[in-house]
Amino acid sequence: MEKYLNEFAVGETGIVKKITADGKIKRRLFDMGVTPNVEILLRKVAPLGDPLEVTIRGYELSLRKSEAQNILMEVQK
Amino acid sequence: MIRFALAGNPNCGKTTLFNTLTGSTAHVGNWPGVTVDKREGTYKKLDEKVEIVDLPGIYSLSPYTPEEVVSRNFILDEKPDCVINVVDATNLERNLYLTTQILEIDVPVVVALNMMDALEASGDKIIIDDLQKQLGVPVIGISALKKQGTDELMKRAYDAAKHSRSGSTVLENSSVSGIISKVKDALPADLESKLFHAVKLIEGDELEIKAHPEANEIAMKLKAEQPDDGFEGDYEAVVADRRYDYISRKFRSVVIKANKKGVTKSDKIDKVMTHRIWAIPIFLVIMFAVFHIVFSEDLFFMNAMGLNIANNPTAVNFFTGMGYEGLLEEAMANGEELSLGIPSLGVFLQSWMGFLTDGLGELFLSFMPEGTWYTSLVVDGIIGGVGAVASFIPQILLLFLFISIMEDSGYMARVAFIMDRAFRKFGLSGKAFIPMLMGFGCSVPAMMAARTLEDEKERDRTIRLATCFSCGAKAPIWAMLATVIAAIGSSLGFLSSIFVFLIYILGIAIAIVFALIMKLFGKNNEVPPFIMELPAYHAPQFKNLMAHLWEKLKHYVIKAATIIAASTVVLWFLSNFGWAFWQGLVDIEDSIIADIGVVLKYFFYPLGWTMGEDGWMYAVATVTGLIAKEDVVSTCEILGVSGSTLSIAGIFAFAAYNLFTLPCMAAVATAKSESTKKGFWVTLAWWFVSSYIVSFIIYWVLHCYEIAWWIGLILTAAIIAAIVISALYLARRIKRANSQATA
Numbered sequence: 001m002e003k004y005l006n007e008f009a010v011g012e013t014g015i016v017k018k019i020t021a022d023g024k025i026k027r028r029l030f031d032m033g034v035t036p037n038v039e040i041l042l043r044k045v046a047p048l049g050d051p052l053e054v055t056i057r058g059y060e061l062s063l064r065k066s067e068a069q070n071i072l073m074e075v076q077k
Numbered sequence: 078m079i080r081f082a083l084a085g086n087p088n089c090g091k092t093t094l095f096n097t098l099t100g101s102t103a104h105v106g107n108w109p110g111v112t113v114d115k116r117e118g119t120y121k122k123l124d125e126k127v128e129i130v131d132l133p134g135i136y137s138l139s140p141y142t143p144e145e146v147v148s149r150n151f152i153l154d155e156k157p158d159c160v161i162n163v164v165d166a167t168n169l170e171r172n173l174y175l176t177t178q179i180l181e182i183d184v185p186v187v188v189a190l191n192m193m194d195a196l197e198a199s200g201d202k203i204i205i206d207d208l209q210k211q212l213g214v215p216v217i218g219i220s221a222l223k224k225q226g227t228d229e230l231m232k233r234a235y236d237a238a239k240h241s242r243s244g245s246t247v248l249e250n251s252s253v254s255g256i257i258s259k260v261k262d263a264l265p266a267d268l269e270s271k272l273f274h275a276v277k278l279i280e281g282d283e284l285e286i287k288a289h290p291e292a293n294e295i296a297m298k299l300k301a302e303q304p305d306d307g308f309e310g311d312y313e314a315v316v317a318d319r320r321y322d323y324i325s326r327k328f329r330s331v332v333i334k335a336n337k338k339g340v341t342k343s344d345k346i347d348k349v350m351t352h353r354i355w356a357i358p359i360f361l362v363i364m365f366a367v368f369h370i371v372f373s374e375d376l377f378f379m380n381a382m383g384l385n386i387a388n389n390p391t392a393v394n395f396f397t398g399m400g401y402e403g404l405l406e407e408a409m410a411n412g413e414e415l416s417l418g419i420p421s422l423g424v425f426l427q428s429w430m431g432f433l434t435d436g437l438g439e440l441f442l443s444f445m446p447e448g449t450w451y452t453s454l455v456v457d458g459i460i461g462g463v464g465a466v467a468s469f470i471p472q473i474l475l476l477f478l479f480i481s482i483m484e485d486s487g488y489m490a491r492v493a494f495i496m497d498r499a500f501r502k503f504g505l506s507g508k509a510f511i512p513m514l515m516g517f518g519c520s521v522p523a524m525m526a527a528r529t530l531e532d533e534k535e536r537d538r539t540i541r542l543a544t545c546f547s548c549g550a551k552a553p554i555w556a557m558l559a560t561v562i563a564a565i566g567s568s569l570g571f572l573s574s575i576f577v578f579l580i581y582i583l584g585i586a587i588a589i590v591f592a593l594i595m596k597l598f599g600k601n602n603e604v605p606p607f608i609m610e611l612p613a614y615h616a617p618q619f620k621n622l623m624a625h626l627w628e629k630l631k632h633y634v635i636k637a638a639t640i641i642a643a644s645t646v647v648l649w650f651l652s653n654f655g656w657a658f659w660q661g662l663v664d665i666e667d668s669i670i671a672d673i674g675v676v677l678k679y680f681f682y683p684l685g686w687t688m689g690e691d692g693w694m695y696a697v698a699t700v701t702g703l704i705a706k707e708d709v710v711s712t713c714e715i716l717g718v719s720g721s722t723l724s725i726a727g728i729f730a731f732a733a734y735n736l737f738t739l740p741c742m743a744a745v746a747t748a749k750s751e752s753t754k755k756g757f758w759v760t761l762a763w764w765f766v767s768s769y770i771v772s773f774i775i776y777w778v779l780h781c782y783e784i785a786w787w788i789g790l791i792l793t794a795a796i797i798a799a800i801v802i803s804a805l806y807l808a809r810r811i812k813r814a815n816s817q818a819t820a
Binding site: 019067 | 136137139141168169170171174313314317318321322351352353354356357490493494495496497498499501606607608609610611612613
């Protein structure tokens with residue numbers, strides 16, 4: 001099943017299919033290791049409901065929902 | 078002298094390595110044109126002295142942040158003899174992404190595999206020999222923290238620096254290698270680091286396109302001819318993907334993971350600190366504790382418990398810097414009993430700093446002739462003025478120590494994580510919360526803390542807002558005005574008890590309005606992205622903290638000795654001499670500043686608080702407040718301001734003006750060094766104009782209420798309507814502009 005990272009529930013894991021962002025945000029995502037075929041686990045949502053904390057390539061990355069909606073994921077399991 | 082550059086991701090231990098290598102020789106400045114730290118120092122344990130330049134922490138050599146541009150230009154243009162790429166061994170995959178980019182530049186590179194101690198503690202292993210073979214450059218395992226392997230690292234870097242090295246790329250056998258070599262050939266023959274430039278051109282890097290338009294045309298053509306499948310011709314994605322692909326394929330075998338995969342200590346801490354419910358209360362408690370330790374007069378709440386140290390003169394003298402007699406007199410004059418608790422560390426140190434500068438003044442008075450202009454210059458001007466600023470140093474440093482601890486431990490990133498949602502509405506990110514909160518203590522460390530913000534524009538805005546948060550030095554002004562309100566004794570006398578509170582609330586409310594206005598009118602309306610690492614928690618390093626504090630202290634002392642000293646001397650001159658200054662010292666009533674005050678009185682006339690006979694005194698007090706905000710009070714005292722000519726409206730307007738206008742010289746100087754050049758001038762103009770407008774509005778609205786409540790009500794309604802209408806209009810216009818821009 002495919003959906004965007006901002007629609008994930010805490011604890012859900014998926015594989016990146018595609019990045020639909022542009023410019024600065026796209027570049028930043030690439031630089032932080034968010035590239036196609038990488039595995040991402042949604043670990044946590046901030047107390048006020050945004051941003052998100054994910055585990056990727058062995059470290060913790062934080063990003064806003066507005067940024068996560070540019071990341072199309074294939075849900076695992 | 079030869080020169081090495083340290084490059085690496087944020088949180089990879091680069092600064093610790095820098096401190097270990099350079100010891101006390103380190104000095105910190107800014108890179109030209111940007112407010113990004115430039116650290117330099119010397120390593121002396123080799124045959125030759127080596128200059129070490131610590132490049133800012135970066136994730137990539139893309140051109141999107143000032144940090145990245147600075148680092149890349151330094152390596153390309155200044156050509157260091159060797160680049161030491163610091164890599165966090167516990168987070169190899171992402172750290173090597175930057176390494177693959179650095180390797181493309183024609184420069185000797187040595188990889189310092191840092192945090193080997195932490196890696197070993199986790200049970201994981203890295204086969205360094207294999208890593209070295211894959212990368213093609215020396216790899217040395219070190220622990221900057223435990224000073225293991227650092228001398229070996231420097232020896233290897235020194236050897237590497239003797240031979241030139243041409244760039245190599247991990248993209249060599251990938252689908253883009255053909256295009257890379259063709260673009261390389263299209264670049265000018267004498268250009269260095271052709272490989273790097275070629276790859277960046279293929280990525281569509283703006284800086285490279287500007288620098289090599291001809292080669293870019295060829296690159297564009299080649300890219301169009303060979304659209305990479307799956308990426309729809311998006312070569313920025315292709316290159317990033319190939320890099321990570323190479324790293325995960327080649328280096329996964331290099332790392333031998335221990336089998337236990339449990340919850341780490343850092344995870345456990347994080348579970349509490351960013352807890353859904355407890356995160357915000359915990360944060361508020363931490364901030365309260367920080368403020369309490371820095372600013373509280375009564376650290377252990379002794380007064381509340383009915384305890385007192387006032388009957389012990391020795392203790393009082395010790396805790397207040399020999400202030401027993403003075404405090405006793407003051408209390409008796411007010412008809413109160415002296416009641417004192419044990420002060421916080423910050424207040425304690427400040428008292429002693431005050432005692433020292435007072436003592437210094439008395440020392441000079443003891444051997445300099447009394448009543449001469451030069452004695453006054455030294456004692457009142459320099460020691461008095463600079464001393465007032467210097468007495469804040471302990472509290473500024475303490476506040477900064479806590480900021481550094483929060484940063485180094487990894488908690489600051491979580492604060493941003495917790496608060497981001499609330500701040501985004503105002504065009505700011507979560508990290509801006511810390512500088513703003515610090516503003517309640519002192520604007521100087523608040524502005525310094527703005528450096529933790531990544532976006533320069535956001536930094537400028539945060540600095541601009543810092544004055545809205547009433548600092549400790551402004552509190553005496555509000556206290557004085559509260560007594561004035563009480564003395565008026567009208568039906569509004571009840572305001573005196575909540576006046577201070579109202580001013581703090583006013584500051585916060587106006588800060589929100591200001592932030593929204595800046596968001597509406599800012600050219601760059603989008604909030605900077607929040608795609609950032611949340612580093613693992615770790616105990617802050619004492620040595621790093623001290624190095625950090627020492628840097629800040631040096632900055633502040635230099636400022637105090639130059640800008641602040643000069644401005645205090647000017648103000649001293651203006652307030653101690655008449656126009657016929659050769660005739661010697663005069664009282665402030667006859668001084669130049671009194672005449673300036675008379676002129677300024679008319680400038681401030683529309684604000685309502687200089688309309689009385691003694692109006693010029695308020696104007697003068699506002700000006701002397703630029704040295705230190707407490708001087709507003711002392712000037713009012715010297716001039717004998719009674720407050721009887723002010724109405725309630727005038728008092729609020731006067732308070733508002735002093736709250737929002739230029740802060741003290743120390744803060745102005747800090748704003749100058751922490752802002753972008755253009756941002757600083759905008760900030761100065763902002764402080765000047767916005768304080769005038771706010772004060773004006775407050776006076777006239779309140780004044781209408783003073784005339785008749787219904788006139789005030791009508792005016793308030795009219796203003797609210799005007800604000801709502803203009804906000805709606807602006808929002809629509811911006812929406813339209815945005816949709817046009819995207820169309």
